[in-house]
Amino acid sequence: MVLQYWIWITVGISFLIYIAIALISRASSTGEFYIAGKGVHPVANGMATAADWMSAASFISMAGIISFNGYDGSVYLMGWTGGYVLLALLLAPYLRKFGKFTVPDFIGDRYYSNLARSVAVFCALIVSFTYIAGQMRGVGVVFSRYLEVDINTGVFIGMLIVLFYAVLGGMKGITYTQVAQYCVLIFAFMLPAIFISMMVTGNIIPQIGFGSASSDGIYLLDKLDGLHRELGFNEYTSGKKPTIDVFFITAALMVGTAGLPHVIVRFFTVRKVSDARKSAGWALLFISILYTTAPAVAVFSRTNLIETLSNKAYADLPEWFEKWERTGLIVHEDKNLDGMIQYVADPELNELKVDADIMVLANPEIANLPNWVIAIMAAGALAAALSTAAGLLLVISSSVSHDLIKKIIKPDISEKGELIAARLSAVGAVILAAYFGINPPGFVAATVALAFGLAAASFFPAIVMGIFSKKMNKQGAVAGMVVGILMMLFYMTKFKFGWWGGGTELDWWFGISPEGFGTLAMLVNFIVSITISKFTPEPDKDIQELVKNIRKP
Numbered sequence: 001m002v003l004q005y006w007i008w009i010t011v012g013i014s015f016l017i018y019i020a021i022a023l024i025s026r027a028s029s030t031g032e033f034y035i036a037g038k039g040v041h042p043v044a045n046g047m048a049t050a051a052d053w054m055s056a057a058s059f060i061s062m063a064g065i066i067s068f069n070g071y072d073g074s075v076y077l078m079g080w081t082g083g084y085v086l087l088a089l090l091l092a093p094y095l096r097k098f099g100k101f102t103v104p105d106f107i108g109d110r111y112y113s114n115l116a117r118s119v120a121v122f123c124a125l126i127v128s129f130t131y132i133a134g135q136m137r138g139v140g141v142v143f144s145r146y147l148e149v150d151i152n153t154g155v156f157i158g159m160l161i162v163l164f165y166a167v168l169g170g171m172k173g174i175t176y177t178q179v180a181q182y183c184v185l186i187f188a189f190m191l192p193a194i195f196i197s198m199m200v201t202g203n204i205i206p207q208i209g210f211g212s213a214s215s216d217g218i219y220l221l222d223k224l225d226g227l228h229r230e231l232g233f234n235e236y237t238s239g240k241k242p243t244i245d246v247f248f249i250t251a252a253l254m255v256g257t258a259g260l261p262h263v264i265v266r267f268f269t270v271r272k273v274s275d276a277r278k279s280a281g282w283a284l285l286f287i288s289i290l291y292t293t294a295p296a297v298a299v300f301s302r303t304n305l306i307e308t309l310s311n312k313a314y315a316d317l318p319e320w321f322e323k324w325e326r327t328g329l330i331v332h333e334d335k336n337l338d339g340m341i342q343y344v345a346d347p348e349l350n351e352l353k354v355d356a357d358i359m360v361l362a363n364p365e366i367a368n369l370p371n372w373v374i375a376i377m378a379a380g381a382l383a384a385a386l387s388t389a390a391g392l393l394l395v396i397s398s399s400v401s402h403d404l405i406k407k408i409i410k411p412d413i414s415e416k417g418e419l420i421a422a423r424l425s426a427v428g429a430v431i432l433a434a435y436f437g438i439n440p441p442g443f444v445a446a447t448v449a450l451a452f453g454l455a456a457a458s459f460f461p462a463i464v465m466g467i468f469s470k471k472m473n474k475q476g477a478v479a480g481m482v483v484g485i486l487m488m489l490f491y492m493t494k495f496k497f498g499w500w501g502g503g504t505e506l507d508w509w510f511g512i513s514p515e516g517f518g519t520l521a522m523l524v525n526f527i528v529s530i531t532i533s534k535f536t537p538e539p540d541k542d543i544q545e546l547v548k549n550i551r552k553p
Contacts, residue, residue: 006375007146014379015161017180018386022164022173040175040269046282048175049266051182051387053084053283054290055131056138057448059185059384064356066298067305070228070236073298075246076449079253081291083452087258088280092267094467096276097550102395103261103459104403107481110466111474112543114408119481123458124261124399126485129429129436131262131451132392136437138385141357144327146378151327155437158382162389163430174390175269181383186289188380192364192373193293196300199367210296220299227306232345236302248516249449256452256518259459262391265398301363308366309352310343317341320365329355330362389433397425450492453518457484461525467551470544472529475536480529487521 040048058080066073098106104124108117136155143154190206197209201220213219218226224236234240257263266283267276309317314332324330331353332341343352361381364374401422406413413421458481465472493499495507495514505513512520538544 003371003374004148006371007378010372010375010379011147011382014180014184014383018161018177019164021177021180024176039271040279042270042275042278043282044179045175045266045270045275045279046286047182048178048269049263049279049283050286051178051185051383052266052391053263053287053388054182054185054384055388055448056135056381056385058290058294059189060138060141060360060381061134061357061448063294063297063301064359066295067302067359068354068356069241070234071239072241072246074295075241075249076253077291077294079250079452080257081287082250083254083257084263084284084287086254087260087263088277088284091258091463091467092264092280093273093277094550095264095463096267096270096273098467102398102403103259103264103463104399105407107459107462107466107477108403108407110543110547111462111472111477112539113474113478116462116474116478116481117403117407119478120459120462121399121403123454123481123485124403125396126489127260127451127454127458128262128392128396128399129432130454131260131448132389132396132429132433133436134448134451135385135389135392136433138357139382139389140437141327141329141355142361142378142381142385145324145329145358145361146375148323148326152438155434158386158389159430159434159437162386162393163427174394177390178387181387182286184383185380185387186286188376188378188383189290189297189360190293192367192369192377193297193300195369195373196304196363196367197296200300200303206296206300207292210299220303224299224303224306227303227310231306231310231343234345236299242511244511245513245516248512248519250516252453252456252516252518252522253449255460255522256454256456259455259463260452261399261455261459262388262395265395266391297360297363301359301366304363304366305354305359306343309341312341314339314341318365318368320362324358324362324365327358329358393426393429393433396429397422400425400428449515450496453492453515453521454485454488456518457488457521457525460522461529465526465529467547470547471533471538473533473536473539476529476531476533479532480525483528484521484525487524488518491517491521 062073062076062080065076095106098110102124104117104120107120108114136158139158140151140154143149143157144151147154147157149157193206194204197203197206200214201209201212202215203209203212210220214223221237228234228236239246267279270276270279309321314334321330325332333351333353334340335349335351336342341352342349344350361377364377401418405421406418461480461484462477465477490500491509492514494501495503509517509520
């Protein structure tokens, strides 16, 4: 069967499953819409959390970044994996015991202030929209290649699917849809990796295969280092990124994870605090399957790409190259008009531009795997992007309907009115998310990394000190959040969008990239919060007692 038929069948079946689940488990109350009625089993919640967490950035872009940056790309592995551990152990159980299922709700009640709640709503919306831009970019990339439509059309199709099951099912529908999406995405990610590991090294386990010798007797990593040296690239297993930037990016990804509202809310969908701990453990197990495989996929795809394209005649290239070339994500410019592809590090001589986001998706095609494997990869990539997009849409809708309308603007709103407001908010969020998907500030993982920086700069200090410091007051928390988010927004827009005079890498403050700047903004947030709290009144005794109680087992 031709590839296009396989793709339509697998993607169509997966979409029908998601829609059927949304119809069966649709929300009929605000409790079901926001937190699935607190009735999700820890294992199912672990799968849903893993799907929510492993977005298009994890599935599509992370291995792509590692394949191009080698050692330097490991910051994404370390930051995102360590961040989830930090969230699961340090924050999630305490937030679950506090009983507030959105970050703005926690901040509003802990800091006894609607101003604090409003600032937190603003930060949640900024973080979520930045994050969702990366997901929609991922949806567009997948649709543009596999369904052979342009990226903009792909974004709209994806958003319509998400809109249907997010608005109809709420958290209840999203949770069980994400369980199905996890199964699809992990199978789709592992299957090509196992195939290629067997083909290249004879080892069925990719995590072992990429450190083994290939069929010609040369260790795969040594072979890739040699290919890089020949083409003038930095050795794959050595880094060139400044140590300070590696540290700051890793830290921003870690602490940003602990402030991501769409992940935190998952710990409120279970019955008890102990179930929240169990689901965190299950989620970590499910996440580790993909994260330990990503470095192998990166090595396989990078090696295959170089050997397939470098110094080859353009007229003799395989069919997959032509199809990806139509998307504009891989471009050949024959500078010396010799009909050959010259792929080298020197930008003056290099004739090939490859978008990092295609590496995972094109990997099965480059390796000439069966069409049904490629089709499953397409379904898995869409599952990864859509699962996280749905979770983010729920955060946006709950921030507007629950934290803004219910808690501040119209406290006497009925449950039915709040549910309508939540669904209308999701519709508005979809429209805005589609715009960001069409006009993202960078490739998927870089865009998502900015969202983590924003979460680190704004939420992390307020959440940590809200749990572990009885003396932290509303004045300190609000001042810290405002300073942190504004610093990050300024730096991001200056160096990513060219605002405020723009700038290059040479102009970065202390050599820190926009992806890592969230760590510095977070440290300033801590300093401002603690300093302001020292010169302003302490919280009331009942708030201090509340903080003391949530830390008890």
